[in-house]
Amino acid sequence: MSGTGGADAGGTPGLSIFSKYDPLKQRVDVVNRIGVDPFNMTFDDIMGPTRGRIGNREIILAGTNNYLGLTYDEAARQAAKDAIDRHGTGTTGSRIANGTYVEHEQLERDLAEHLGKPSCIVFTTGYVTNLAAMAGLAGPNDVIFIDADAHACIIDGTRLAGTTTVRFRHNNPADLDKRLARQAIPEGGHALVVIEGLYSMFGDIAPIDEFVEVAHRHGAYLYVDEAHSYGVFGATGAGIAEEQGVLDQIDFYSGTFSKSLASVGGFCASRHPEFELLRKVMRPYMFTASAAPSNICAAQAALDAIKSRPELRTNIMARAAQLHDGLNRMGFDLAAPASPVIAIRRPNEAQAAMEWNWLLKEGVYVNLAVPPGTPQSSSLLRISVSAAHTEEDVNAILSRFRALKDQSGEILNEMMRKIAGG
Template structure:
């Protein structure tokens, strides 16, 4: 048996280190047979927040999470270019070494002020944010309670934490959380940390954060809310679902990402507890990774300024989401939640969803294909994310493609069966 340096190492049983992925390989082969692999496609050009190019075809982008359309905002682009001119392309160090620049600290102060919190820490990505903050907060005697539909980074945060117990409660169900908090014994000076999201990224459903906050207050639990998909989009000043529901001051820990409304790459966690600053010295994913590049930080700063000064962005995304949701509902599509910037269309199975995704792409519309295990309830979805940069005409064009998809369903399914049979 060859070692780690071998090219195709096998054990005495004849199985390679990759054999455990054989079921995944089989699933992937089915997706490839029906068309382009949705998880391995490349855009030849991105022409703006709502347009891309594949070969010679222009594509409407309807699956990018570019909620406010600020990736091509002039101020954000100029801020990024100026940061490169002044500071170069990267920091080459972590935040606790040489990786903290004045721009990192300024963005932390401005995010904290926007959210009305005394403390805010910026991280390299949104995923790392939850990984670091949750693991840093939960000690050996603490118990983490997470929503059943929690994002992968929240689940991974519980795995990195040193706590003994993680409890799942029913999705968006404050009463179920109340019962679980009542039943779960927390001893030896431990605490309860409840983790939910504001807008759930697959179905597009919204959490009743105010009700969760009441439950947490009643039990003395800490509430951690991930508003990655809702920061900048909801609330009078763009502070998310918690602000829209009037409970922003009740949130103990508020996390978000730069890769959605803030038009960059990075993440942040803000807290109403000044002691949160202590975690800079214990959070491993913060301490042992390079800090965000200056261009990313400055682009996010410019996007934050837009969130605070341009409420029309929120007005437009709300209008476009309502337009798209109403149009799809009128056609009879099975939609997973009420109107929000994330609109998920439920499909019968993985092969059909993949075939329809390919058909839409050929017709000039890019959406997300979402399949198990990354979806709630083992659902197969065509997932759409609306942008403030989408126009009424863009949404009408997307709706026209979905109507054509519906009208041509028999032909599309027949083609799928032919492809699968030919490759059998």
């Protein structure tokens, strides 16, 4: 039966199943009146790690999370093509059925070796990685402690686990210390602390070394999501935990292929060999098709580049510092110190959307980030720097932001006209 959710359909008269989204629809309508829908962007062509095309316009890509620029790396592209020639385009089954190929196992061994862990499990996406691993690790008697700015997949992992969840103040080991001391853990249960390395919205870095000390002093396990920092930080690219000298103390380390590893997928590694047993209990791992061979082999080639090409990390840090310094000198309100993620706070959602559209027309693509997906209900223009960006690319981005600041009055007037329907 179809309809609008009337009483005869078992619903509230006059309301549809979509009525709960009316406040969201009003926000979407305002953004769409301002210009292009920023959450339904379509590129006519991607020409490389830093260039795209919309219509006849070439766009500088400054919001793709392509941190090391390896999506167009020749070795990664060739590895993906060769995998298709050998194994076809998909696996058609889960890892516990017909979906495990020799390449899946080789990548797991190589990631484990890079991180110095005895166990590593590869998943179909980074989101599924945290969903599966957290729900597999935590049982009904366990308590999960998560950072207040935790990513959606971490929050959903706690929901799937169905455990007691305690939030602590963002990047605040002292607050975690207090909460671990106060929280009673049921008999037979354990505490699992979940943080991120580089937070994806503000670009701020966690003091992982301090969290290690606090968590382990209370007998808790520490789970670190380094999705946005793996490949970018550390002497060998093993992330912020490596850079802070505590990689060997991380109990569970998760990451994604869709950033530095230039593919689609995810992984979780552990210093506990028993982690392998979770292959038999993690429902999102057991009941979803395994990653396509082309994705696995592209990630394998990107991993090889991470380990053998430290100049990629040198360049991305130099470009991040250049961009952060330039924006700071212009007086923009930056959310965190320099890192590959640079977030600019804007006064409100409408102004951020208007400025996002203006930048796109001027040939620069960044991310528009608004609540509820942002910390502190912030409205942000979010930039992700790539090792493939040149000094000239960053200067071009800075020139557009300088013009944006110079023309802010006219841009705001135009925004008000569009919102009013003029």
